Amino acid sequence: MIGAPAPYSGKGEECPAPSGKAMLPxxxxxxxxxxxxxxxxxxxxxxxxxxxxxxxxxxxxxxxxxxxxxxxxxxxxxxxxxxxxxxxxxxxxxxxxxxxxxxxxxxxxxxxxxxxxxxxxxxxxxxxxxxxxxxxxxxxxxxxxxxxxxxxxxxLCLLEQQPEDLWINGYSSWGGLNNRIPVDRQEEISDSLALIRVDRVRISEDNYAHFRYMGSRYAIKLTDPVYEERMRVNGNASQRLGESFITVSLGKEWIGYFYKLAAAIIERTEIESG
The missing domain is CATH 2.40.50 (OB fold (Dihydrolipoamide Acetyltransferase, E2P))
Known part of the structure; x- marks a missing residue:
């Protein structure tokens, strides 16, 4: 479940503290x-x-x-x-x-x-x-x-969400890490989208987004077509990104599990460079 917000612990410039929900004044x-x-x-x-x-x-x-x-x-x-x-x-x-x-x-x-x-x-x-x-x-x-x-x-900083974790951790697929949730725990989940901020992201050759959030490590499948195309152009070589927002989506059941997806990566340097 997306929990209450906690202070951002990254090294980047602090964003305004959220009040529990994402808000666009x-x-x-x-x-x-x-x-x-x-x-x-x-x-x-x-x-x-x-x-x-x-x-x-x-x-x-x-x-x-x-x-x-x-x-x-x-x-x-x-x-x-x-x-x-x-x-x-x-x-x-x-x-x-x-x-x-x-x-x-x-x-x-x-x-x-x-x-x-x-x-x-x-x-x-x-x-x-x-x-x-x-x-x-x-x-x-x-x-x-x-x-x-x-x-x-x-x-974007005003929309930041800071859940304590990405729903439920402890379940991983081959190549993933904390990237799926068994269907028998569905009743513990109350939503399916989160906008989080991380210090850095690595996109691996198999199109998984690797990052650390609130003390936990994740490797979740990338479905952002912009970065998928960049990976293709670069011969699927691993890419390292700096401070970024990630839109994490929890998909529908697939063979007994709900999978966490990196639906969008928004890198700070990309945005600020125009």
Whole structure:
């Protein structure tokens, strides 16, 4: 279970202390939109946010999320982020069996792929919790996603979460470390996404992200297509990264286990260098 926050023990510059939940203050939201959008775009995004509609007894809503994962899933993508108004995680899903989000469902009007740290406006139709994946919402495929802003490293620090561990440790697959949880412990899990900060990350030749967090070592499968492509270009040679945020996702059951995935890696030097 994602527990209460604990002080960040890394060597990097301290981020503002979280208050238990990831929070994106209103001043940050306004600053982000003002810096990245025209007044007309801001007005449009604000009006869209205020709209509410009822669909089959379920409340649909327009949201803006800070995109914190655009990861590989079943030939398409898994998108996840934090709602700038509620500070809650949102994982938009499709109606298909895989629940993955297709190119036409996720790309902007100019056919540009959403990037991690984009602020995206989208419409959701109903909540679709599935076990511990309470963050799942069915997306409205008739409404095109729109980029309405972008956040930077300082903003990202305000979203940092500091669980005491990544759900449950002590179970490892071949090549992994603390990377899976047996299904018979499902009742102990209450969510499936976490944004953590680490001093360093090593991506091994077999595309596992190796890092240390809160005193424990992890090796979890990488599903971030950006770093997967970098690995491919570099001949799958091991890469070492500095201070980074990692979006960790807990997937659905696979042969008796739930696997932890590195859905996105956000390296500080990459962000600050533009």
């Amino acid at each position: 209103q001043r940050l939201l306004v600053s982000t939109l003002l810096n990245n959008c025209s007044r007309e775009s801001i007005r449009s995004a604000y009006n869209a946010h205020r709209k509410r509609r009822t669909l089959g007894g379920q409340v649909g809503k327009d949201v803006r999320i800070v995109c914190l994962a655009n990861s590989r899933k079943a030939g398409d993508r898994c998108i996840a982020g934090i709602d700038v108004d509620s500070a809650e995680w949102v994982r938009p899903i499709s109606r298909r069996m895989s629940e993955a989000v297709s190119v036409t469902e996720r790309q902007y009007a100019n056919r540009v792929e959403p990037r991690v740290l984009d602020v995206i406006s989208m419409r959701l139709t109903e909540k679709r919790s599935d076990g511990f994946q309470h963050e799942n919402w069915l997306l409205d495929s008739t409404v095109q996603w729109e980029k309405v802003g972008r956040v930077d490293w300082e903003d």
